[in-house]
Amino acid sequence: MIKGLYEAHLPVSNLAQSIEFYRNLGLELAYRSTVVSFFWIEKEKSWLGLWEAEQVNTPYHPAIRHIAFRVDLEDIKKSKEWLEKRNIKVKEAFGFSPNNQPLVLPNNPQAHAAIYFQDPDGNSLELIAPLRIDVDEEFQMMELNQWYKQKK
Structure with missing residues (x-):
């Protein structure tokens, strides 16, 4: 049933700084809001979610260790x-x-x-x-x- 890893999430202290870091690694930004951004690792197959750690009231707070299987x-x-x-x-x-x-x-x-x-x-x-x-x-x-x- 499981075909691969679809997503992983990381807490970050400064979303803007982290966006620049992961862009510099060559990852494509797929989505951006004020509290979360997603980068394609492999387009339409896997991505990385970055959650600004101080946003504790988001429904998907980064303190929740989370991965998704495709x-x-x-x-x-x-x-x-x-x-x-x-x-x-x-x-x-x-x-x-x-x-x-x-x-x-x-x-x-x-x-x-x-x-x-x-x-x-x-x-x-x-x-x-x-x-x-x-x-x-x-x-x-x-x-x-x-x-x-x-x-x-």
Whole structure:
């Protein structure tokens, strides 16, 4: 099921300084806001999230150790059952209960389907599948099943 590492997150003390550092390494900036930036490591396959450490009220604070594994869209559809067969519990994410996952995240520059869980040490883990859709229109985070219904 797991095809590779999709994303990793790092806390940084100065986002602007870190952006320049990672640009200097040759990474392409994919997204930037006031508290977080994402760099493509391998375009549309893996990226690095940089979170300014003092932004403790962000929904994805960098103190949460987090990585995401890339999976295919067909696999994300059955990921909940796959995890449960391995005695791994899906965790609440962004206010969505485990029963309402996988989710569709309207991340720019592309949307993703994702499901969240933890390792034995409480590290935040995610299975994520990029969605090939037009993300120019804004939409809210929703359940993957709901997204498919709207798509029809």
